[in-house]
Amino acid sequence: MRKIFCYSLVLALFGMSLASCQNDxxxxxxxxxxxxxxxxxxxxxxxxxxxxPDVPVTDEADSAYNxxxxxxxxxxxxxxxxxxxxxxxxxxxxxxxxxxxxxHLTIMNISGPVKFVISGKTTNGSLKFYGDKRFQVLLSxxxxxxxxxxxxxxQGSKTMYVxxxxxxxxxxxxxxxxxxxxxxxxxxxxxxxxxxxxxxKGTLNVTAVGRGGIRSDDYIRIRPGVKIYVNSSALDGxxxxxxxxxxxxxxxxxxxxxxxxxxxxxxxMTVNGGRLIALSAGDTRTGIDDDGLMDxxxxxxxxxxTLLTVNAGVLKFRATGDGGKGLNSKGDVNFRGGTLLAVAxxxxxxxxxxxxxxxxxxxxxxxxxxxxxxxxxxxxLGGKLEVATGYSTWDMGPKAITIAx
Amino acid sequence: MLLCAILVPxxxxxxxxxxxxxxxxxxxxxxxxxxxxxxxxxxxxxxRTADRVSLGAGIxxxxxxxxxxxxxxxxxxxxxxETITYQDDDVSYNNWRPSYxxxxxxxxVTLTGSYKVRRVELSLRERWxxxxxxSKVINNFDFDExxxxxxxxRGKGKNVLRSRxxxxxxxxxxxxxxxxxxxxxxxxVLEKTRFIVGVEHTMKKxxxxxxxxxxxxVNGHGSDDEPNIHLLGLGYTYKF
Numbered sequence: 001m002r003k004i005f006c007y008s009l010v011l012a013l014f015g016m017s018l019a020s021c022q023n024d025x026x027x028x029x030x031x032x033x034x035x036x037x038x039x040x041x042x043x044x045x046x047x048x049x050x051x052x053p054d055v056p057v058t059d060e061a062d063s064a065y066n067x068x069x070x071x072x073x074x075x076x077x078x079x080x081x082x083x084x085x086x087x088x089x090x091x092x093x094x095x096x097x098x099x100x101x102x103x104h105l106t107i108m109n110i111s112g113p114v115k116f117v118i119s120g121k122t123t124n125g126s127l128k129f130y131g132d133k134r135f136q137v138l139l140s141x142x143x144x145x146x147x148x149x150x151x152x153x154x155q156g157s158k159t160m161y162v163x164x165x166x167x168x169x170x171x172x173x174x175x176x177x178x179x180x181x182x183x184x185x186x187x188x189x190x191x192x193x194x195x196x197x198x199x200x201k202g203t204l205n206v207t208a209v210g211r212g213g214i215r216s217d218d219y220i221r222i223r224p225g226v227k228i229y230v231n232s233s234a235l236d237g238x239x240x241x242x243x244x245x246x247x248x249x250x251x252x253x254x255x256x257x258x259x260x261x262x263x264x265x266x267x268x269m270t271v272n273g274g275r276l277i278a279l280s281a282g283d284t285r286t287g288i289d290d291d292g293l294m295d296x297x298x299x300x301x302x303x304x305x306t307l308l309t310v311n312a313g314v315l316k317f318r319a320t321g322d323g324g325k326g327l328n329s330k331g332d333v334n335f336r337g338g339t340l341l342a343v344a345x346x347x348x349x350x351x352x353x354x355x356x357x358x359x360x361x362x363x364x365x366x367x368x369x370x371x372x373x374x375x376x377x378x379x380x381l382g383g384k385l386e387v388a389t390g391y392s393t394w395d396m397g398p399k400a401i402t403i404a405x
Numbered sequence: 406m407l408l409c410a411i412l413v414p415x416x417x418x419x420x421x422x423x424x425x426x427x428x429x430x431x432x433x434x435x436x437x438x439x440x441x442x443x444x445x446x447x448x449x450x451x452x453r454t455a456d457r458v459s460l461g462a463g464i465x466x467x468x469x470x471x472x473x474x475x476x477x478x479x480x481x482x483x484x485x486x487e488t489i490t491y492q493d494d495d496v497s498y499n500n501w502r503p504s505y506x507x508x509x510x511x512x513x514v515t516l517t518g519s520y521k522v523r524r525v526e527l528s529l530r531e532r533w534x535x536x537x538x539x540s541k542v543i544n545n546f547d548f549d550e551x552x553x554x555x556x557x558x559r560g561k562g563k564n565v566l567r568s569r570x571x572x573x574x575x576x577x578x579x580x581x582x583x584x585x586x587x588x589x590x591x592x593x594v595l596e597k598t599r600f601i602v603g604v605e606h607t608m609k610k611x612x613x614x615x616x617x618x619x620x621x622x623v624n625g626h627g628s629d630d631e632p633n634i635h636l637l638g639l640g641y642t643y644k645f
Contacts, residue, residue, distance in 0.1 A: 020423075020424070020448035020452060020453060020455045020456075021454075021455065022450065022454050023454065024449070024450040024453065024454040024486070024487075024504065025487045025503050025504050026487060026489065026501075028501055028503075028546070031498070032546055035498075035546075035548050035551040036552065037551075348549065374550075375549055375551065376549065398497070398548070399551055
């Protein structure tokens with residue numbers, strides 16, 4: 001009996017040892033799967049976009065009335081045709097003086113609304129406008145490269161209507177170094193002290209190697225039908241100090257400079273339609289500030305200094321550099337409709353890459369909102385997240401957030 | 406005692422429980438000089454998970470009738486527990502290193518003094534052991550990066566002084582000799598304490614069996630996050 005007990009005990013203990021084959025790790029499979037989720041694709045898209053008819057505002061009391069080129073008379077016309085190192089100016093308008101230095105033209109306009117029709121190609125030319133009158137630049141197959149500054153530079157404070165002639169492809173390119181003039185700014189390949197209103201059904205390709213791509217010290221409006229592509233290896237792709245309004249169009253932007261923003265709006269930004277895609281590939285810019293302290297500026301595909309309102313349209317942002325944000329705002333975001341994809345896949349050596357980073361609050365009341373960060377939080381809010389009732393998807397994963405109506 | 410060994414772990418769920426099985430052989434070269442080898446298996450996680458496999462060899466010499474010196478080497482094959490670290494919010498994951506098998510080399514030098522009081526033999530064993538863990542590259546999941554990455558567990562050595570006080574009873578006409586001991590593992594602080602009770606049985610002076618219960622209390626000072634553990638042990642030694 002005792003032997004049987006002993007043998008049974010030995011067998012039981014060896015049996016227990018053989019049964020010790022279970023892993024005691026925490027089951028992480030499902031959790032890790034959430035962290036290994038791949039982002040939705042964000043790529044430049046030059047395909048045609050079906051858009052609703054662009055109906056100009058006709059009410060003079062409407063604050064946007066003067067943003068419509070159709071609301072001004074354009075019977076005063078000057079043609080400028082570039083040809084290599086030269087430019088031919090045809091037509092004259094009282095109150096408009098054109099100075100020519102090779103293919104570099106300086107135009108003083110005190111006449112009122114004047115249309116400048118630009119065509120031809122130059123590899124060493126530019127257009128600079130002075131005067132406090134609104135004017136139209138009709139780009140009709142223009143290809144302007146200025147090795148020493150901006151290709152188009154408006155020093156006047158009034159509206160510059162940039163109209164892209166139907167079916168034309170236009171190119172602007174700046175130089176790696178800018179020859180500066182005292183008391184004057186030139187901050188981009190296409191620069192304006194005043195408002196810039198894009199319209200027409202043509203294409204504008206901007207290459208920036210010295211400074212920004214398109215910049216206004218006032219605001220920028222982009223109307224349906226426009227096709228804009230900006231490639232900036234230096235500073236911001238598209239920037240306006242007092243706000244950006246996207247009513248439509250197809251806008252593709254690529255930036256690779258350290259600390260550069262694909263799109264930057266210093267004022268309220270409103271998106272009412274169109275397709276805006278910005279890819280930022282630059283790393284965080286580091287330097288020393290005036291106090292001798294380390295100063296770091298991360299890239300962002302879209303950066304807003306204040307409110308962003310999205311009513312409709314497709315917005316896609318992707319940042320791939322160190323610490324780059326898909327969407328970075330100092331203010332609130334009011335998302336009422338459309339599609340917004342913000343993806344950050346960069347490293348986190350200096351700054352943390354986030355899909356969406358807001359100092360303010362995020363209100364989502366419609367549309368499709370998606371944010372992703374491969375190496376940090378997909379969404380960081382200084383304020384609160386407010387999602388209206390009626391949503392169909394509200395998925396808050398550790399790397400991706402989807403809220404859809 | 407066996408009942409206690411089984412019931413106590415069930416009542417104290419915070420502690421772990423496991424098994425120790427060892428088998429060895431001891432050869433007497435000449436009077437007072439022995440060599441021995443041993444293989445051991447341990448489990449944890451309430452007997453469900455393998456914890457360690459080890460192989461060892463040693464030599465001992467009786468310097469005096471009451472004093473024995475010994476030394477040995479053990480190759481330890483550890484199933485290291487997983488580690489999880491968290492972000493500053495103590496909620497979000499930071500890193501996860503799954504459990505992995507790794508080697509350690511252990512050397513020891515031991516002095517054992519014994520004194521017999523009637524039928525009770527008291528012994529004090531002082532053992533210095535040095536354990537070296539070679540570096541090893543293992544897989545580590547970085548939740549920030551969202552990907553697996555290689556992580557080097559650096560090699561390190563550790564010195565421990567193990568002090569064991571044991572009493573063993575020789576009960577007349579009983580083939581089982583009970584024993585009890587307490588052992589302290591000390592580095593610069595007391596790291597863990599082992600309490601052991603068991604019985605020993607020798608058949609024909611050749612086959613030696615031990616059945617014991619060990620409670621190991623960890624004091625939380627650099628003991629690699631080991632929990633307290635109840636262990637049920639069975640040992641066999643073939644002497645020749």
